[in-house]
Amino acid sequence: QVQxxxxxxxxxxxxxSVKVSCKVSGYTLTELSxxxxxxxxxxxxxxxxxxxxxxxxTIYAQKFQGRVTMTEDTSTDxxxxxxxxxxxxxxxxxxxxxLFLGEENYFDYWGQGTLVTVSS
Amino acid sequence: xxxxxxDPAVSxxxxxxxxxxxxxxxxxxxxxxxxxxxxxxxPVLVIYGKNNRPSGxxxxxxxxxxxxxxxxxxxxxxAEDEAxxxxxxxxxxxxxxxxxxxxxxxxxL
Numbered sequence: 001q002v003q004x005x006x007x008x009x010x011x012x013x014x015x016x017s018v019k020v021s022c023k024v025s026g027y028t029l030t031e032l033s034x035x036x037x038x039x040x041x042x043x044x045x046x047x048x049x050x051x052x053x054x055x056x057x058t059i060y061a062q063k064f065q066g067r068v069t070m071t072e073d074t075s076t077d078x079x080x081x082x083x084x085x086x087x088x089x090x091x092x093x094x095x096x097x098x099l100f101l102g103e104e105n106y107f108d109y110w111g112q113g114t115l116v117t118v119s120s
Numbered sequence: 121x122x123x124x125x126x127d128p129a130v131s132x133x134x135x136x137x138x139x140x141x142x143x144x145x146x147x148x149x150x151x152x153x154x155x156x157x158x159x160x161x162x163p164v165l166v167i168y169g170k171n172n173r174p175s176g177x178x179x180x181x182x183x184x185x186x187x188x189x190x191x192x193x194x195x196x197x198x199a200e201d202e203a204x205x206x207x208x209x210x211x212x213x214x215x216x217x218x219x220x221x222x223x224x225x226x227x228x229l
Contacts, residue, residue, distance in 0.1 A: 045206050045220040106153035106168040
């Protein structure tokens with residue numbers, strides 16, 4: 001059973017950066033395809049990016065290209081999502097989620113979420 | 121197009137059957153997966169593939185697909201099923217690898 005534990009809530013000023021962590025247990029990070037999904041207050045889920053096994057690289061939603069970086073530290077089984085040039089519209093709960101890789105693909109495990117508030 | 125469309129809200133009487141739908145071109149090529157989200161909680165996978173339930177998901181939840189429409193059916197809805205439900209699939213247009221529907225708020229009356 002995979003468990004994903006994320007870092008705590010953050011408050012940032014516009015223009016700053018935030019780095020959210022996602023610690024994996026039960027499996028090693030190298031066995032997983034980690035993705036990030038966010039949810040603005042009262043809004044739906046929005047896929048941001050993640051590891052694409054077909055290409056063997058991390059892919060990002062075009063909307064976040066140039067502002068987001070997703071990295072992994074396999075020595076600690078921790079994934080990171082860093083978002084820069086923050087604006088008020090980036091206020092949201094950020095989730096890490098693992099993508100099951102098989103005949104069908106789906107997000108089977110989710111972190112508890114990290115609230116990022118962007119406010120001056 | 122890289123969109124999945126869901127009805128914003130659906131209601132069902134306690135114990136009755138409700139169908140939540142999701143429409144999009146990508147569903148002609150890929151199965152949808154469905155997620156339940158209760159207030160203040162992370163999404164939980166309830167249906168994936170043709171019609172598969174993860175361990176621990178009650179068998180009153182089922183999935184189906186036809187053409188560009190995927191459906192999540194709850195047979196005998198319970199009070200604890202009141203939640204937001206999101207569909208998700210791979211995107212066939214190539215613009216956005218993964219896409220979520222806008223979500224459906226289910227109210228159990």
